[in-house]
Amino acid sequence: MKIGIIGGSGLDSIGNLVALHQKSVTTTYGEASAPVSFAKLAESEVIFLPRHGTTHSIPPHKINYRANISALHQLGVTHIISIAAVGGITEAMAPVKLVFPDQIIDYTYAREHTFFDGTDNKVEHIDFSYPYDAGLRDALAQSATALQLAHETTACYAATQGPRLETAAEIARMEKDGCDIVGMTGMPEAVLARELGIAYAHCAFVVNWAAGKGDGSVVSMAEIERNLVSGSEQVCNLLSTVLHKLT
Numbered sequence: 001m002k003i004g005i006i007g008g009s010g011l012d013s014i015g016n017l018v019a020l021h022q023k024s025v026t027t028t029y030g031e032a033s034a035p036v037s038f039a040k041l042a043e044s045e046v047i048f049l050p051r052h053g054t055t056h057s058i059p060p061h062k063i064n065y066r067a068n069i070s071a072l073h074q075l076g077v078t079h080i081i082s083i084a085a086v087g088g089i090t091e092a093m094a095p096v097k098l099v100f101p102d103q104i105i106d107y108t109y110a111r112e113h114t115f116f117d118g119t120d121n122k123v124e125h126i127d128f129s130y131p132y133d134a135g136l137r138d139a140l141a142q143s144a145t146a147l148q149l150a151h152e153t154t155a156c157y158a159a160t161q162g163p164r165l166e167t168a169a170e171i172a173r174m175e176k177d178g179c180d181i182v183g184m185t186g187m188p189e190a191v192l193a194r195e196l197g198i199a200y201a202h203c204a205f206v207v208n209w210a211a212g213k214g215d216g217s218v219v220s221m222a223e224i225e226r227n228l229v230s231g232s233e234q235v236c237n238l239l240s241t242v243l244h245k246l247t
Contacts, residue, residue, distance in 0.1 A: 001078050002045075002076045002079070003045075003046050003077065003078075003080075003243065005041075005047070005048045006050075006068065006072075006080060006081075008052065008082070008183075017037070017039045017048060018039055019037045019048075020038045022037050023075075027066075027070040027071050027074060029067040030064050030066075031064070031071075032067050032068050033049065033051050033053045033058055033064065034053050034054045035054075036048065036072070041243055042239075042240035042243055044244065045247075046243065047072060059163040060161070061108070061111065061163065065111065065188050065192055066115060066188075069196060070192075072198070077198060078198060078199065079133070079136060079198065079246070081242070082190075082201070083239075084183050085204075086182060086183040087165075087181065087182045087206065087210035088180075088209050088213065089179055089180050089210045089213060092152055092180070093152065095207060095227050096205075096206065097150045097152060097205075098149055098152070098205055098206075098238065099152045100137045100140045100144075100202065100204070101155040101180070101181065101186075102153070102156075103130075103156040104131050104156065104157040104159060105159065106159050106187040107161065108160065108188070111187075114191070115192065126194055128191055131190045131191070131194065132201045133199035133201050137201045139242050140201060140238065140242055147238060147241055149238060155181055155204075156179045156181075157180075157181050157182075157202065157204065158183070159185070160182060160183070166211050170211070171211045171213065181204055181206065203238065205228075206227075207224045207231060208220065208223055208224050
């Protein structure tokens with residue numbers, strides 16, 4: 001088992017990660033968002049990639065998802081834990097809670113969303129009924145329970161285009177569609193991992209109520225930044241525990 005970790009907004013560095021060396025990876029689809037770090041976390045070896053780049057300069061709709069997932073695949077990664085900040089839609093998805101979603105709805109558009117783009121004159125279909133790996137999700141949930149971290153294990157992730165945040169009407173629509181949390185990078189990352197046979201699970205940290213939720217006020221970037229500080233610590237502790245369990 002070789003574990004890759006993809007870090008997201010405000011969580012694109014991990015405090016207790018000890019980088020051993022870095023490597024730039026070029027793929028058929030271009031270069032990954034940043035050089036990958038071969039690192040140790042809680043004595044476990046991992047490969048870490050910040051999806052928005054080393055200086056957090058790549059917006060969600062401009063990320064080369066195919067290059068990122070292909071790069072990890074080239075390096076032999078078999079399991080990916082994806083870390084990202086999200087907004088909470090339904091009542092249980094309150095800020096500073098960890099969420100390990102079991103479903104996803106894709107509202108993105110115009111992204112390169114498959115490796116099977118017809119260039120090899122073949123049509124390929126994959127099963128995506130259950131987009132996240134059950135074993136990885138269970139390991140994350142068990143680790144959160146052991147650490148007594150507030151978390152949810154049943155949730156539908158709404159993947160939006162970004163980089164703007166959503167309108168209150170859009171969030172209301174997503175809630176009617178059955179979504180519980182909202183983020184901008186969940187797709188096509190999850191399906192690309194599935195196409196290459198990589199086990200993939202999402203570790204989402206709720207940093208704010210989505211538009212029109214909570215007290216109904218506008219989304220506060222100051223609140224998001226405050227919650228990201230708390231989230232970073234929780235995610236670091238969670239990853240240390242789950243890696244020990246997996247390896």
